[in-house]
Amino acid sequence: TRVAVLISGTGTNLQALIEQAKSPSSAAEIVLVVSNRPGVLGLKRAALAGIQTRVVDHKLYGSRAEFDGTVDRVLEEFGVEVVCLAGFMRILSGALVRKWNGKMLNVHPSLLPSFKGVHAHRQALQAGVRITGCTVHFVAEEVDAGAIIMQEVVPVLESDTEESLSERVKEAEHRAFPAAMELVASGAVCLGDDNRIVWSHTQ
Numbered sequence: 001t002r003v004a005v006l007i008s009g010t011g012t013n014l015q016a017l018i019e020q021a022k023s024p025s026s027a028a029e030i031v032l033v034v035s036n037r038p039g040v041l042g043l044k045r046a047a048l049a050g051i052q053t054r055v056v057d058h059k060l061y062g063s064r065a066e067f068d069g070t071v072d073r074v075l076e077e078f079g080v081e082v083v084c085l086a087g088f089m090r091i092l093s094g095a096l097v098r099k100w101n102g103k104m105l106n107v108h109p110s111l112l113p114s115f116k117g118v119h120a121h122r123q124a125l126q127a128g129v130r131i132t133g134c135t136v137h138f139v140a141e142e143v144d145a146g147a148i149i150m151q152e153v154v155p156v157l158e159s160d161t162e163e164s165l166s167e168r169v170k171e172a173e174h175r176a177f178p179a180a181m182e183l184v185a186s187g188a189v190c191l192g193d194d195n196r197i198v199w200s201h202t203q
């Protein structure tokens with residue numbers, strides 16, 4: 001399955017997906033990395049792995065629709081079948097999300113539906129929860145509300161700061177996201193017509 005990864009920054013989740021796709025048993029082939037910001041470390045990670053990269057700089061577009069249209073054209077150009085949002089920080093329009101319904105995944109650094117949006121770790125620390133984690137979900141128009149594919153629990157320590165918690169949660173993300181990508185790329189998991197998760201009978 002031809003996979004594209006959309007990034008905006010460091011790309012540690014991208015790196016985990018690259019490692020997963022390298023495995024001979026993987027159903028995923030990462031054929032493209034798109035960043036909405038130039039010069040980010042994630043682009044260097046892709047280049048080092050021999051993966052084609054494109055920058056679609058949202059600052060150069062007059063509207064969200066034009067930005068999304070360009071992103072979609074690049075995805076089509078590379079024959080992409082599955083899209084992974086890995087630290088991608090632009091909200092995508094309904095048209096693009098609907099077109100890629102059941103084919104677009106995102107990793108969020110909390111146990112959704114808790115702590116949606118940006119600053120998930122800050123919300124968790126302020127709420128005083130003892131456990132948090134990460135969620136990989138299909139992308140729906142409503143932000144951070146798509147069908148959940150995979151979650152992993154992470155303990156919150158008394159001493160935690162946003163920084164230390166983010167680091168620990170990322171370790172879980174780097175396991176959960178590759179696993180979820182594999183499930184979708186292999187067809188083991190898909191999105192039903194009712195937008196709920198369907199596991200194929202072979203599981």
Ligand SMILES: Nc1nc2ccc(CNc3ccc(C(=O)NCCCC(=O)O)cc3)cc2c(=O)[nH]1
Nearest residue numbers: 088089090091092097117118140141142143144
């Ligand atoms: N429609 C749809 N699109 C998304 C785009 C990115 C992400 C990744 N997680 C994200 C979740 C939230 C944000 C956010 O609120 N950023 C501040 C506003 C940035 C902007 O103006 O664009 C960004 C990415 C998830 C979604 C999603 O669940 N649904």
Ligand SMILES: N[C@@H]1O[C@H](COP(=O)(O)O)[C@@H](O)[C@H]1O
Nearest residue numbers: 010011012013087107108109
């Ligand atoms: N959406 C959030 O943004 C961060 C991206 O980190 P990286 O993959 O660029 O290192 C991750 O924590 C992810 O959950």
